[in-house]
Amino acid sequence: MPDSTIPDSPLPGLYIVATPIGNLGDIGVRAAATLASADLIAAEDTRVTAKLLAHLGLRVPMTPYHDHSDERTRAALVARMASEVVVLVSDAGTPLISDPGYKLVRDARAAGRHITTLPGPCAAIAAITLSGLPSDRFLFAGFLPNKAKARADTIAEFAGLRASLVFYESGPRLAAALAALAEGLGNREAAVAREITKLYEECVTGPLADLAARYEQAPPKGEIVIVVGPPGEAAAEEADDAMLDAALRDAMADKPVAQAAKAVAKRFGRDRHAIYARALALKGQA
């Protein structure tokens, strides 16, 4: 059951507060109350958060906290959490989700500080709900690497997963990312969700290759999430087999065939005899 209580004077500690990803109306009641009662807001970019505070009619001290903040900055924030309400926000959405905050939470936890989260907007979750693709199992993969080889290697790691995949992307990189996904995963169903909660929100769905062709013609503006549907059963099995063969080749590089097969069978939870036969076949091809 939801509990609507907001204490008048919150305990000292760290408050992780999600903020809107576009529409300022999406700020939660409890998030606004917590920002109002903060002694200090640690913000990814204080200029961005200043706009949110102005919208809420609040004036609260802020300090920058971002990916490049050093150990000393973190230690000072953790020290203040002992006696003050310190709120962590990023520019938009949920802190720590492709945004700064992980090390601050880690250190606050190590120091035994009170830590709580005020959940709210997150582009990944918003996109999966918009996409019409299976939402029972999904993997949030953040941003793909920029370089083609690293991007292809990352995509290959996900190929056998029986889950939808969620990526953050930018307009100029979108067509290349969709083409690389089609190449590495097959022409799966996908969705491109853009400018969620903003004036020009849209969600375009279709096979990856069609989406790649569409956005190659006209690179879109704004913020983007790609959702890719799970593989069909045959494709998932093919990807599993490819992973298995790669593991066998690796293992056979420094072990006799029988030992390699035993280790790989254990790792993948497969029948040892079947894997041994597969290993022999691979060795014969080599």
Ligand code: SAM
């Ligand atoms: N922490 C944020 C969250 O909870 O979603 C994400 C921060 S990450 C640095 C920014 C990326 O999130 C953008 O490049 C885009 O891929 C995605 N994003 C943020 N806002 C969005 C929006 N309104 N519509 C679509 N994608 C968005």
